[in-house]
Amino acid sequence: MKYNPPSTFRHYTLADQFISHLDLALDHIFCEQxxxxxxxxxxxxxxxxxSNEERQSSASMMRVNHAGEMAAQALYHGQSLTARDPSLRExxxxxxxxxxxxxxxxxxxxxxxxxxxxxxxPFWYAGSFVIGVGAGIAGDRWNLxxxxxxxxxxxxxxxxxxxxxxxxxxxxxxxxxxxxxxxxGHADLAVNLGAAPLPxxxxxxxxxxxxxMTALASRI
Numbered sequence: 001m002k003y004n005p006p007s008t009f010r011h012y013t014l015a016d017q018f019i020s021h022l023d024l025a026l027d028h029i030f031c032e033q034x035x036x037x038x039x040x041x042x043x044x045x046x047x048x049x050x051s052n053e054e055r056q057s058s059a060s061m062m063r064v065n066h067a068g069e070m071a072a073q074a075l076y077h078g079q080s081l082t083a084r085d086p087s088l089r090e091x092x093x094x095x096x097x098x099x100x101x102x103x104x105x106x107x108x109x110x111x112x113x114x115x116x117x118x119x120x121x122p123f124w125y126a127g128s129f130v131i132g133v134g135a136g137i138a139g140d141r142w143n144l145x146x147x148x149x150x151x152x153x154x155x156x157x158x159x160x161x162x163x164x165x166x167x168x169x170x171x172x173x174x175x176x177x178x179x180x181x182x183x184x185g186h187a188d189l190a191v192n193l194g195a196a197p198l199p200x201x202x203x204x205x206x207x208x209x210x211x212x213m214t215a216l217a218s219r220i
Contacts, residue, residue, distance in 0.1 A: 041171035041172070048168050061165060063118055065176065066103065066110060072154070076092050147195065
């Protein structure tokens with residue numbers, strides 16, 4: 001009888017994948033991630049002390065940015081799970097690495113400002129993961145289209161923060177500026193890969209959802 005050695009590769013069932021993504025979600029929500037790049041605010045000194053009012057204003061915006069990065073992580077995880085093209089899955093994975101850096105930077109800055117992330121982070125992750133899965137199921141061009149529109153809206157959001165962050169808070173401004181440049185790069189990549197333009201009603205719905213999340217995350 002011919003001996004067939006056991007395969008070294010395991011077939012992952014839906015239950016396996018669910019447990020894996022649940023572990024990934026809990027890890028991102030509650031644990032600090034590995035940072036691939038240097039902290040943009042490292043070694044930066046403030047021109048003058050930040051007042052308590054300025055600190056609270058900066059903390060509110062950085063809490064929103066942290067919530068947004070939490071949602072971005074979930075979005076990329078959901079999109080990569082249902083993307084059809086293996087090369088697209090790899091690009092989404094790499095983009096999620098950048099978002100992990102952003103997540104850590106925002107979390108570190110909140111700690112420096114003696115503040116905490118949003119208590120609604122599990123909700124932001126769960127909702128965005130479902131949206132990401134749906135975008136991937138719709139097809140790769142729509143998946144890319146959703147990614148491009150999301151990042152374009154995030155860029156505008158960060159530009160607004162750069163206008164509103166206190167001039168004295170040079171650390172938060174450095175973080176927001178680097179995040180803006182990274183998000184613009186993600187948007188450009190999605191367009192270059194053939195992103196389908198999203199219908200206007202979907203763009204409006206995304207903007208309304210973003211406003212709701214921003215309003216809640218800035219306070220809770």
